[in-house]
């Protein structure tokens with residue numbers, strides 16, 4: 001095994017990206033056309049044996065200059081010197097999975113990237129390439145992240161590249177984990193946040209549409225994640241809308257934790273936990289359909305007042321309380337929940353159970369407004385796809401709250417009409433509309 005920094009002879013491939021970017025920026029969403037990737041496979045950049053002969057140190061020393069060429073600098077490349085076809089241990093290794101991560105120098109990514117590289121997400125026989133998206137302001141930090149990934153000696157991590165142009169970084173991505181977003185600052189109107197972050201997700205949607213794998217799976221984490229995911233969908237008409245998710249798995253995990261603590265059971269006894277709606281303080285943690293040890297929650301926890309009030313509010317406000325304690329928003333647990341969300345899509349859902357994800361509502365069986373991204377109960381066969389669970393109970397309490405979070409998302413959609421190709425934005429959000437982190 002060898003370790004250094006070098007470059008694949010991929011100049012022609014990368015050189016085309018700015019052209020695609022310019023074309024896409026000029027065109028409307030509808031006029032965007034998918035571009036066939038010129039090179040479908042990503043290779044290891046460093047061959048250990050060759051590296052010794054060629055003098056990898058010289059290549060590494062030239063690396064800073066390469067930033068200026070517009071090529072993606074490559075890091076963390078472990079090319080096994082053994083023959084993949086003849087080594088028993090590696091015979092079952094799968095085709096490389098390429099994962100693009102935005103906000104890669106941020107706090108959540110600082111946990112997530114290492115979980116991805118360790119093999120715990122996609123499996124111990126699944127080599128991966130990480131493509132990290134940053135900005136001018138974070139490029140140095142991003143190099144630091146890449147260096148730490150190199151130094152971690154993950155055998156499944158075949159390539160790390162960093163860049164600031166989504167049209168380069170998203171090229172051929174099988175997964176796009178969109179974390180980077182501007183945090184809401186003091187005094188900033190929510191409408192302004194929707195506009196600033198919405199613009200980021202409109203651009204990234206266009207880039208995904210142009211260069212990612214046609215079946216790329218996208219998980220939007222950056223807030224407000226439901227509406228950011230909707231903006232992405234609208235700007236990526238060639239990618240199935242079903243492939244986009246807004247992360248509400250952290251909310252599901254928080255709800256499971258609270259129910260387990262109240263019932264005095266281990267958290268793995270809590271199942272069928274749905275978070276309905278927006279990743280905001282209007283979200284609805286569903287205790288009507290959730291189960292503890294296979295029994296309806298309301299049979300186990302008889303304190304309905306607690307369920308309707310304390311439980312619900314604790315989950316809705318958990319992010320804000322954590323910010324007050326920590327001075328920053330949940331990062332490690334968010335990373336864990338992204339891992340959970342991916343695993344739920346790449347492994348079959350246990351019989352009778354489900355998971356929550358913010359997905360596109362068109363065609364939903366519950367009567368929720370179409371054309372928004374709403375957290376709902378999903379099941380997967382483990383093929384990266386999902387289906388909505390249809391046999392759920394509904395009562396007045398649940399439905400009333402679902403309508404409130406739905407109204408919030410419909411209002412958010414109006415605020416970003418200019419970014420979804422649906423006309424002039426009109427923003428009239430309720431005062432109490434907040435992200436989980438705002439209190």
Ligand SMILES: NC(=O)C1=CN([C@@H]2O[C@H](COP(=O)(O)OP(=O)(O)OC[C@H]3O[C@@H](n4cnc5c(N)ncnc54)[C@H](OP(=O)(O)O)[C@@H]3O)[C@@H](O)[C@H]2O)C=CC1
Pocket residue numbers: 103104105106107108109133134135136137138179180181182183196200220221222223224225246247248249250251279329330331334437
């Ligand atoms: N859905 C969920 O459950 C949760 C969502 N979140 C959300 O995830 C996002 C990332 O959180 P976290 O990693 O902790 O945040 P950090 O502040 O640590 O990192 C965010 C990254 O966003 C990037 N960014 C993109 N555009 C801007 C901009 N205009 N101004 C400032 N930074 C920008 C920055 O990277 P660069 O300069 O490289 O672009 C920065 O590194 C936030 O939106 C947060 O609210 C957090 C917790 C839970």
Ligand SMILES: O=C([O-])CC(=O)C(=O)O
Pocket residue numbers: 223250318319320329330435436437438
């Ligand atoms: O508002 C934030 O940035 C934090 C957040 O989403 C959460 O903790 O759920």
